[in-house]
Amino acid sequence: MTPGDTPAGSYVLGTEPEEQERLRLQHELWRPAATAAWERAGLGPGQRVLDLGAGPGFCALDLARIVGPGGQVLALERSGAYVAAARAAAAQAGFHQLEVRAVDLGGPAAPAPLGNSAPGIGTGGFDLAWCRWLAMFLPRLEPLLDLVATSLRPGGVLVAHEYVHWNTFGLHPDGAAIARFRDAAIASFRGAGGDPDVNRRLPSLLAARDFGIEELLPLPVLGRGGDPWARWLERFVTLYGNELIRQGLWSAEEAAAAAAAMARARLDPGAYWVGPTVLALRARRGQHP
Numbered sequence: 001m002t003p004g005d006t007p008a009g010s011y012v013l014g015t016e017p018e019e020q021e022r023l024r025l026q027h028e029l030w031r032p033a034a035t036a037a038w039e040r041a042g043l044g045p046g047q048r049v050l051d052l053g054a055g056p057g058f059c060a061l062d063l064a065r066i067v068g069p070g071g072q073v074l075a076l077e078r079s080g081a082y083v084a085a086a087r088a089a090a091a092q093a094g095f096h097q098l099e100v101r102a103v104d105l106g107g108p109a110a111p112a113p114l115g116n117s118a119p120g121i122g123t124g125g126f127d128l129a130w131c132r133w134l135a136m137f138l139p140r141l142e143p144l145l146d147l148v149a150t151s152l153r154p155g156g157v158l159v160a161h162e163y164v165h166w167n168t169f170g171l172h173p174d175g176a177a178i179a180r181f182r183d184a185a186i187a188s189f190r191g192a193g194g195d196p197d198v199n200r201r202l203p204s205l206l207a208a209r210d211f212g213i214e215e216l217l218p219l220p221v222l223g224r225g226g227d228p229w230a231r232w233l234e235r236f237v238t239l240y241g242n243e244l245i246r247q248g249l250w251s252a253e254e255a256a257a258a259a260a261a262m263a264r265a266r267l268d269p270g271a272y273w274v275g276p277t278v279l280a281l282r283a284r285r286g287q288h289p
């Protein structure tokens with residue numbers, strides 16, 4: 001918990017330095033998929049971009065670099081700690097085109113705190129909206145969908161990388177302890193009001209709002225032998241395991257069994273991890289004003 005996070009509105013994965021570092025390493029791994037998706041969406045210099053649930057700003061910085069000084073990136077994030085980290089990173093990079101605002105994107109009045117001083121919000125000024133691992137945490141998707149639908153220009157594009165099948169998370173063949181972790185993690189996401197498989201629903205919800213669904217691309221993950229993907233998943237089990245124990249959804253004994261299974265897997269050339277499956281979604285706002 002940080003000063004910027006109220007207990008009622010805290011983010012289930014936390015904002016401690018360890019989680020920030022986990023997000024940084026995670027971004028290193030997932031950056032190629034993100035930049036390829038932005039390129040397919042036509043992102044380029046001079047464009048205006050919304051980064052929804054921006055975390056400490058790793059994507060926002062990349063986006064700001066791509067749109068350049070003639071473009072604009074507006075990063076929206078609820079956690080005070082992450083807003084401060086993203087602002088500091090933008091200042092350090094000298095990116096005046098990147099603005100970071102503290103906003104709860106799940107609340108009933110999500111756009112309101114943005115006021116009139118964020119040109120384009122609610123008035124169709126943005127070319128692209130980017131959302132990665134945010135929608136899965138929102139108890140209600142309407143505020144986010146309203147914000148996207150009213151902030152993109154007609155013909156503007158939403159790119160969302162959210163999970164579609166969290167249940168694929170597993171370690172094989174010795175995966176009983178990790179399967180219990182997976183079930184506890186899913187229960188905790190749902191218990192906090194989220195939906196880990198939110199990208200099963202987003203395409204239909206967007207189509208109903210006159211968005212054209214241009215791309216639905218699953219992004220499977222396989223890790224083995226302590227490679228970066230395996231380390232990403234191991235790290236998540238270790239860090240989030242502590243939170244699951246705190247929530248009473250997992251136990252120290254189960255954590256020890258998972259640690260032992262992960263150690264055995266590192267030594268087994270035939271062992272491998274499968275990550276929770278992301279679905280890359282690209283949806284284009286209809287041309288009606």
Ligand SMILES: C[S@@+](CC[C@H](N)C(=O)[O-])C[C@H]1O[C@@H](n2cnc3c(N)ncnc32)[C@H](O)[C@@H]1O
Nearest residue numbers: 011053054055077078079104105106132133137
């Ligand atoms: C897994 S992180 C992903 C961060 C970033 N999008 C990325 O891909 O690196 C989820 C982020 O969503 C933010 N978040 C969760 N609920 C939110 C809400 N209701 N409004 C705004 N941000 C929220 C969290 O604070 C956190 O920074």
